[in-house]
Amino acid sequence: MKVWIIRNLSLWDSIVFSPFINILNKELNLKEITIFSWAWLSYEYFSRLREIWLVQNVVKLDIKYSILKKILIVLKYFKRYDLLIDTIQWTKLTSFLCNVWSKSSLWFKNFWYYKNNFYLDELDKNLFILEKDLKLLSYFWKISFDKNDFELIFPLLKKDYSELEKKIKNYNFDLSSNYIVLHPSSKITYKSRKLENFKWDSIIDYILWKWYKVILIWSKDDEEIIWDIKNKDWLYKFHNLDLSIWETWCLINKSKFYIWINSWPMWISVALKKESIVLNWPTANDWVPPNKYYSYIHNIRWVYKEWECYKNPCDKETCKYNENWIWLCMKNISVENIINTINIILEKERV
Numbered sequence: 001m002k003v004w005i006i007r008n009l010s011l012w013d014s015i016v017f018s019p020f021i022n023i024l025n026k027e028l029n030l031k032e033i034t035i036f037s038w039a040w041l042s043y044e045y046f047s048r049l050r051e052i053w054l055v056q057n058v059v060k061l062d063i064k065y066s067i068l069k070k071i072l073i074v075l076k077y078f079k080r081y082d083l084l085i086d087t088i089q090w091t092k093l094t095s096f097l098c099n100v101w102s103k104s105s106l107w108f109k110n111f112w113y114y115k116n117n118f119y120l121d122e123l124d125k126n127l128f129i130l131e132k133d134l135k136l137l138s139y140f141w142k143i144s145f146d147k148n149d150f151e152l153i154f155p156l157l158k159k160d161y162s163e164l165e166k167k168i169k170n171y172n173f174d175l176s177s178n179y180i181v182l183h184p185s186s187k188i189t190y191k192s193r194k195l196e197n198f199k200w201d202s203i204i205d206y207i208l209w210k211w212y213k214v215i216l217i218w219s220k221d222d223e224e225i226i227w228d229i230k231n232k233d234w235l236y237k238f239h240n241l242d243l244s245i246w247e248t249w250c251l252i253n254k255s256k257f258y259i260w261i262n263s264w265p266m267w268i269s270v271a272l273k274k275e276s277i278v279l280n281w282p283t284a285n286d287w288v289p290p291n292k293y294y295s296y297i298h299n300i301r302w303v304y305k306e307w308e309c310y311k312n313p314c315d316k317e318t319c320k321y322n323e324n325w326i327w328l329c330m331k332n333i334s335v336e337n338i339i340n341t342i343n344i345i346l347e348k349e350r351v
Contacts, residue, residue: 002032004081006061011041011245012264015271017087018153020133021054027143034081036061036073041245048155078103106140126285128293150293152271156253160246167243168251173236179213181255183265184226193261193281195330197228202335203259206342208234212256217248257345259338262288262299270294275348277341281329298341302332 003024007017014037025033034057035046046058061073078084078097084105098105123132130150137143168175184200204214213234218226226237243251249268252258257275260266262283269276270289273296280288280301289297 001028001030001083002034002081003028003030003083003085004034004036004077006036006084006086007042007046009038009042009087010264011045012267014042014045015152015154015267016129017133018049018054018271019130019149019151020137021049022151022153023134023137023143023145023149025054027137028141032056034059034077036077038062045154048157049153051157052153052155054153106136128288128290129286130293132286147293151273152267154249154268154271156246156250156272160244161250164243164247164250167247168238171236171238175251175254177213178211179215179236179255180207181215181217181252181258183217183258183260184229193263193330195261195279195333199333199335199338200229203338203342204229204232204235206335206339208232210342210346215251215255217251256349257342266297270297275345277338277345279330279333279338298345300333300337300341302330 005021007014021033021035024030033055035049035055036059037043037046038061043058043060046055049055050058059073059077061070065073074097082104084098084103086105097103123135127135134143134145134149137145165175182200182204184195184197207214213236215236215238216226216229217238231237238251249272252269253272253274257277258269259277260269260279262278262280266276266278266289269278273294275296275298277298277300278289280299283301288299288301291297291299
């Protein structure tokens with residue numbers, strides 16, 4: 001069987017989708033998987049999956065393409081494949097063609113397979129996102145799965161580590177030393193995802209007191225927050241390294257552990273089985289990686305029991321509770337709670 005998968009989304013969506021591809025490939029003994037992917041990091045990611053033989057072909061399918069170009073791409077590839085899996089419903093054209101030629105297809109959000117219908121709303125909204133994907137495999141192909149099937153994939157190559165070592169040597173930093181990586185913020189517009197800088201300063205002080213070095217990493221969106229954190233001995237702000245995402249994660253992967261706000265880099269951490277502390281605002285439950293599958297991910301979250309977000313966690317930038325306040329959703333995550341989790345990780349390492 002030859003399968004055509006449309007996955008025209010961001011890098012983290014692509015990583016979260018990797019178990020679906022892996023199980024599909026393994027259980028159905030596929031002859032070929034072709035991924036139609038957005039340009040840039042998502043395309044790079046699927047190209048790496050091709051290098052490790054998880055997929056056979058990767059084709060760029062940019063959302064900015066004109067309707068005519070999209071139609072031509074669909075028509076060019078359509079007849080080559082036995083099964084179409086469209087994970088984003090980027091066009092109704094694929095559905096129309098599948099009906100005309102009686103070709104098998106599977107649609108996400110509203111899932112369609114021949115005349116069978118399966119709707120996301122029928123699943124528990126708090127069910128972990130990967131469990132939703134894998135339940136579809138179970139529903140349509142009677143595929144069973146276990147804990148090992150929830151492993152994500154993020155390939156790092158020897159050349160990535162080599163490039164990192166070249167770029168970091170001028171900073172007189174030893175990659176074999178004991179260090180911990182912190183990413184203290186999310187996108188600056190997300191007021192709900194901020195932990196106050198005085199708390200980050202306290203956390204950094206504690207890590208340094210434990211005789212570990214600290215590396216701060218960030219993107220251009222949160223550079224201002226990084227520079228508000230006080231400079232200290234053994235604290236490194238690598239801002240001129242120009243690391244690729246692959247080299248950045250080589251740096252994180254060689255660290256003792258990683259502290260980050262719940263957002264897309266967390267999924268790379270999950271894929272690398274990297275010991276990590278994840279700070280959650282009232283994050284939607286289906287996007288919190290459960291400890292039963294990922295024991296190396298330590299979730300810290302605070303929700304306000306007197307508000308409806310206790311029962312209905314969300315992913316909003318602002319709401320009626322934090323419209324004008326910064327850090328509201330995370331203000332009651334304490335330094336003590338984070339330090340206790342740090343000690344659990346360090347004790348686990350000693351054992």
